[in-house]
Amino acid sequence: MKKMLTVLMILVALCGCTGEKKEEATENRTADTSALTIVTPTGAPVLAFYDQIGNDNYTRVAAEAISALWTGDASPDILVVDLTSGIKAIANGASYKLGAIITFGNFYLASTGNDENETMDADDAIVLFGNENMLPSRIWHYLFGEAYDDSLIYEGNAQMAAAALASGKASDGNDVDYVFLAQPALFASLKKNENAKLYMDIQEEYKKKSGLDMIQAALFINERVDQETAAAFLKEREAAISAVIDDPQLALESLSVYKDEEAVAQYGFNPAVVVNVMKQKNALGINAMGLGFKKAADIKDDIDTFLGVFNVEKTGEEIYFK
Numbered sequence: 001m002k003k004m005l006t007v008l009m010i011l012v013a014l015c016g017c018t019g020e021k022k023e024e025a026t027e028n029r030t031a032d033t034s035a036l037t038i039v040t041p042t043g044a045p046v047l048a049f050y051d052q053i054g055n056d057n058y059t060r061v062a063a064e065a066i067s068a069l070w071t072g073d074a075s076p077d078i079l080v081v082d083l084t085s086g087i088k089a090i091a092n093g094a095s096y097k098l099g100a101i102i103t104f105g106n107f108y109l110a111s112t113g114n115d116e117n118e119t120m121d122a123d124d125a126i127v128l129f130g131n132e133n134m135l136p137s138r139i140w141h142y143l144f145g146e147a148y149d150d151s152l153i154y155e156g157n158a159q160m161a162a163a164a165l166a167s168g169k170a171s172d173g174n175d176v177d178y179v180f181l182a183q184p185a186l187f188a189s190l191k192k193n194e195n196a197k198l199y200m201d202i203q204e205e206y207k208k209k210s211g212l213d214m215i216q217a218a219l220f221i222n223e224r225v226d227q228e229t230a231a232a233f234l235k236e237r238e239a240a241i242s243a244v245i246d247d248p249q250l251a252l253e254s255l256s257v258y259k260d261e262e263a264v265a266q267y268g269f270n271p272a273v274v275v276n277v278m279k280q281k282n283a284l285g286i287n288a289m290g291l292g293f294k295k296a297a298d299i300k301d302d303i304d305t306f307l308g309v310f311n312v313e314k315t316g317e318e319i320y321f322k
Contacts, residue, residue, distance in 0.1 A: 015186050025278065031232035038071060040080035044183070047278075047291050048080070048102040050251040051240050055257075059267060070094035071166030076273065078233065082135060083218040084310050090319050096220040097321040099234055102241065102304070105214035105282075106290040107202035112168040113195025115177040115288040116292050118147075120199065124177040126171060127153045132197065135216075142309045145204050158185050166192035170220065172317035179222040183288050184277045185270050186225045204283035212302045216290065221321050230321060234295065247289075248278035280320040296320055 006131045024099040034057075039048060041063040052058040059076070068074070068181045070089045079086075081098065090096055103174075115124055131154055140152075153170050157160045158181065165179040166168050166189045183190065190196050206214045219237070220231045242249045255263065263271055266299060280288040296303060297320040304314040 020188050030133065031226075031229040033229055033233045033236060034167045036078055036229070036233060037076040038074040038078040038080075041066060041217075041300060044103050044267070044269075044289055044291065045080045046108055046255075046267045046269075047244065047251055048217075048219075048241050050244055050254040053254050060268075070096070075141055075222060077222045079222070080217055081220065083215050084135070084307065084312060086218050086220050087202050087307060087312060087315065087319070090220075094220075095223040097223060097230075098218060098303075098315070099221045099230065100219045100237065100296050101215050101217070101299065101320040102219055102237070102292065103202065103217040103292050104217055104286065104290045105203040105206065106288065107136065107214075108181060108198055109182065109196055109200035109202060110165050110179050110190065111183060111199040112165055112176055112179060112193065113197070114168050114175050120178055122148055122151060124148075124151055124213050125153060125170070125175060125222045126151050126181040127155055127161050127176050128166045129155050129158045129180065131315055138309055139202060139206065139214075140180060143202070143209060158182055161185070162189045164197055165189040168193065168195070169197060169236065179282075181189075183290075184273045185289075188270070199215060201283035207284060210305055213284070213299075214290075215299075215303060215306045216315060234321070238293045238295075241291060245278070245287055248275045251275055251278065258314050 002127070036057060038049065038052065038058045040046060040060055042060050044237070046060060049058060066079065067085070069076060069079060071094060080102065081103070086096070087099065093154055111118065120126070126148055137154070153176060155164060155171060160171055161181050162181055162185040164176050165181060165186070168175060170176050180202070190198070203214050223232070243314050252271050252275045255267060258266045274289065275290045279292070281287050284288070286292060300315065300320070307315065
């Protein structure tokens, strides 16, 4: 009888140890994020994924192609897009959660050198890119209202606006005085026009008026991704972004997979130019590309204020990844 009791006590102890080991293994297990499919637009958001260039699950597309990816079999696990587009997609039924903000503004106003008094006046020709409903115009009108409307010239895209700054002329051949442009296109254009110079940091003006940071690219997580994996992915992105902000050379090393024109086609920018821009600071003291990382749930007030510029209603707690 005593022997049986002894055996039972040993078995109980062994079971307890096994349970403890299982719990310990579970706690120490790291979620595998390598299989997650990722899609970002070309341009600044690529910098947040510089270390994923060799990842076959990471795809870069033109910004206008993203609208077709919110639903269906092609919808990725991770999707990066401008904040307003993502919020509207969720409102229309897209099964995604807002995870993080990864760019915080890279807009600037530059002078072409044509304005004799070097002060922006209501009769100066001012170039914006896109159209009246796009982000540059919305931000412009939030800051300045309708005071300059008679002088605004809309070029179809950022490349056309960059050409206007480089040449001092709009696509119709008329002289222009100021150009609203994003980095890194601004950096390249300033190099091409010796009379051009930075006139205004739009992030600073937005901060003065709203009291908050500007928000641009947002990272959305498909609801099919489990909590543990999604949380691990966000931590990885935060660490990777922090590292490249501290050492922009990391981006150049990773992005060197593609060279010259192929690099521009793949990324939407010249990596060497972007690294130079990353080394610069804007008026708010962050890198001139606006690259950063903030968990969206932590800055809901900033997000709602920014959406208000577009007359978009405040976000509900349910759309955030917690």
